[in-house]
Amino acid sequence: MPGPVAGAGLDLFPDASNDDPARAAARRAFAVKAATVVGVHLGVLALWQLAVVLFAIPVFVLPSPRATLATLAQPHYSWLPNVSVTALEIFGGYLLGVIVGVVGAVAFSWFRLVAAILLPLFVTLNMVPKVALGPLIIVWFSYGIVPNILIAFSICFFPILLTTARGLSEVDPDLLDLVRSLKGSRWQLFQKIQLPGALPYLFSGMKVGAILAVAGATVGEFIASERGLGYLMIQVQAGLDTAGMLMAVILLTLLGVALYGLVLLLERLVVVRDARIQ
Structure with a gap:
């Protein structure tokens, strides 16, 4: 039974000389979709500019x-250092969440006994509001990047854990019986059957986790931080610097889009199209 395998994304850039109608249609559809996305974003910017001009909206409002x-x-914002800190928190917490998940x-x-013992505990811990957990993490680990990485991790790892566990458990029983009848080891069963079948579920959880990691890092910076885009937003808020706050929000969004895009690219490289979970 064919499954998601590494290298399946080698057809992302096919040789034009070996082109076929299906691939050409797929490229045209992708181009139309990309143009639509860009057009929608440019349209929002145009409407934003038009609204500010037509309604004479004050600068401190919009x-x-x-x-x-x-x-x-403007150098006093220190955009590059603050973006670097927030990016480290987001990507660090996300990577830790993927590994642990x-x-x-x-x-x-x-180990079914491990699942029976720990899964209910993880569910309970995941119900704890991260805004409430943040001050405790600050007390335990002080200020800095590490607490914010841990907050981002605590938010993003649970969906990765659940979806991957589901993917590993949803294996065709006939395949399991076949591997066992051939005296296959647990590692062979995992490597050849469970892992390829679980990849679509893993990437589904990773997409959700990518979004939550951005929220987690930002929450950590709001609670207590000395650097980062969230910290910068708190600082400029006192002076009603709405432009600075909006720019910080845009940069946070771009960091999230970059992380999500990396996950999508990796998914295209290792999971065949028909097996992907949208």
């Missing part, structure tokens, strides 16, 4: 896109 972008040239899902799959 600055124009031009005024918002102009903040990037996948390892935990494999442990649940291999």
Whole structure:
């Protein structure tokens, strides 16, 4: 039975000389979709600019896109250091969430007793509001990047754990019986059957986790931080610097889009199209 295998994404850039109608149609559909996405975003920017001009909206309420972008040239915001700190928190917490989530899902799959003991505990811990957990993490680990990485991790790892565990458990019983009848080891069963079948579920959880990691890092910076985009937003809020706050929100969004895009690219490389979970 064919399954998601590594290298399945080698057809992302097919040789034009070996083109076929299906691939050409897929490329045209992708181009139309990309143009639509870009057009919608440009339309929102145009409406934003038009609304500011027509209704004479005060700058402290809603600055124009031009005024918002102009903040990037102002050195007192320290955009690059703050973006770097927030990016480290987001990507660090997300990577830790992926590692712990996948390892935990494999442990649940291999050892039913571990799943019976720990899964209810993880569900309970996940119900704790992260805004309430944040001050405790700050007390335990002090200020800095590490607490915010842990907050981002605490928010994003649970969906990765659950979806991956589900994927590892949804294996065709006939395949399991076949591998066991051939004296296959647990590792062979995992490598050849469970892991390929669980990849679509893993990436589904990783997409959700990518969104939550951004929220987690931002929550951590709101609670207590000395650097980062969330910290910067708190600082400029006192002066009603709406342009600075909007620019910080835009940069946070771009970081999230970049992380989500990396997950999508990796999914295209290792999971065949028909097996992907949208």
